[in-house]
Amino acid sequence: xxxxxxxxxxxxxxxxxxxxxxxxxxxxxxxxxxxxxxxxxxxxxxxxxxxxxxxxxxxxxxxxxxxxxxxxxxxxxxxxxxxxxxxxxxxxxxxxxxxxxxxxxxxxxxxxxxxxxxxxxxxxxxxxxxxxxxxxxxxxxxxxxxxxxxxxxxxxxxxxxxxxxxxxxxxxxxxxxxxxxxxxxxxxxxxxxxxxxxxxxx
Amino acid sequence: xxxxxxxxxxxxxxxxxxxxxxxxxxxxxxxxxxxxxxxxxxxxxxxxxxxxxxxxxxxxxxxxxxxxxxxxxxxxxxxxxxxxxxxxxxxxxxxxxxxxxxxxxxxxxxxxxxxxxxxxxxxxxxxxxxxxxxxxxxxxxxxxxxxxxxxxxxxxxxxxxxxxxxxxxxxxxxxxxxxxxxxxxxxxxxxxxxxxxxxxxx
Numbered sequence: 093x094x095x096x097x098x099x100x101x102x103x104x105x106x107x108x109x110x111x112x113x114x115x116x117x118x119x120x121x122x123x124x125x126x127x128x129x130x131x132x133x134x135x136x137x138x139x140x141x142x143x144x145x146x147x148x149x150x151x152x153x154x155x156x157x158x159x160x161x162x163x164x165x166x167x168x169x170x171x172x173x174x175x176x177x178x179x180x181x182x183x184x185x186x187x188x189x190x191x192x193x194x195x196x197x198x199x200x201x202x203x204x205x206x207x208x209x210x211x212x213x214x215x216x217x218x219x220x221x222x223x224x225x226x227x228x229x230x231x232x233x234x235x236x237x238x239x240x241x242x243x244x245x246x247x248x249x250x251x252x253x254x255x256x257x258x259x260x261x262x263x264x265x266x267x268x269x270x271x272x273x274x275x276x277x278x279x280x281x282x283x284x285x286x287x288x289x290x291x292x293x294x
Numbered sequence: 295x296x297x298x299x300x301x302x303x304x305x306x307x308x309x310x311x312x313x314x315x316x317x318x319x320x321x322x323x324x325x326x327x328x329x330x331x332x333x334x335x336x337x338x339x340x341x342x343x344x345x346x347x348x349x350x351x352x353x354x355x356x357x358x359x360x361x362x363x364x365x366x367x368x369x370x371x372x373x374x375x376x377x378x379x380x381x382x383x384x385x386x387x388x389x390x391x392x393x394x395x396x397x398x399x400x401x402x403x404x405x406x407x408x409x410x411x412x413x414x415x416x417x418x419x420x421x422x423x424x425x426x427x428x429x430x431x432x433x434x435x436x437x438x439x440x441x442x443x444x445x446x447x448x449x450x451x452x453x454x455x456x457x458x459x460x461x462x463x464x465x466x467x468x469x470x471x472x473x474x475x476x477x478x479x480x481x482x483x484x485x486x487x488x489x490x491x492x493x494x495x496x
Contacts, residue, residue, distance in 0.1 A: 205410040208470045246495050252475050253484045260462030268410045273454050282455045290492025293448050
């Protein structure tokens with residue numbers, strides 16, 4: 093892969109090395125095509141190459157195939173994973189719930205919901221989608237386990253159900269604008285406090 | 295609207311009156327076109343008429359316009375609204391949470407997620423979507439208010455947040471198959487008990 097080494101690109105143009113510009117143009121092309129309504133199935137290396145203004149070989153030198161490229165492109169939508177401070181379980185959960193469904197790229201709003209039915213029809217694509225969300229899920233699972241260990245959370249906590257209780261409300265609100273009366277900015281604290289304390293009168 | 299009266303249809307064919315068959319063919323045409331990937335915007339009365347094998351006038355005799363027809367078609371996906379028994383707040387919530395994201399028509403799985411970004415771009419369509427879900431939301435709100443009144447639920451309950459806590463986990467699981475390790479059939483009880491009791495150690 094000599095062209096991942098910028099010194100191999102001649103003549104050098106100013107700004108970023110050509111190989112990095114090509115990477116970004118390819119990722120951008122994938123996201124643009126998906127945001128314009130292309131299904132994963134219809135997305136071809138050829139269409140991506142044309143859109144990015146590169147040759148197909150340039151794509152295959154960087155990614156082994158469409159799925160690996162898609163994984164990188166979809167991860168780009170979501171930005172870096174939030175890292176909890178590790179002091180208070182409640183505060184860590186507020187941070188993590190605040191990051192649920194948060195995308196750094198506005199194209200995500202068009203891409204993500206429509207991906208759902210397609211992902212559910214293909215085991216390979218479902219795995220791809222799980223690969224994107226599992227690193228985030230793992231961090232929340234660790235915070236909940238810590239809470240059980242320190243005695244802040246119930247000893248009999250079902251961790252997977254607890255993650256659904258914390259994540260679901262934020263995800264439907266962010267992704268689907270499910271409930272017009274809820275304020276997205278205040279919701280992470282309200283969800284975490286509501287789920288921690290419970291609705292039942294004591 | 296003489297053709298809504300079956301006696302006006304001559305000759306009578308066996309089975310359902312022709313006017314009811316036309317209604318159903320029109321609704322079916324809308325759902326088929328949406329399930330095949332048509333956006334609400336691209337959906338035209340002309341395309342619906344062609345697909346249903348009726349004239350455009352037949353559609354306009356029954357519905358004042360596309361939005362009213364869409365509302366009927368999307369309601370059809372969801373079936374009748376669950377009616378809680380009114381004895382135990384917990385049992386009523388299990389019933390209502392079990393109905394969240396439940397569609398009687400398999401086309402819903404393709405139609406509903408992709409509708410989300412489109413609905414969010416158009417205030418009219420957002421209102422249409424709210425008109426579909428508001429009757430269901432109203433029933434849950436009433437159960438929660440009853441729980442506050444009877445003292446089963448906290449007196450300071452934020453009803454709208456509580457609805458998000460109960461509905462969100464089930465909706466992401468049903469609509470997005472968000473979490474492969476959760477069993478959809480057991481989830482309504484687990485969600486309700488988890489949210490009522492809270493995660494915090496006592």
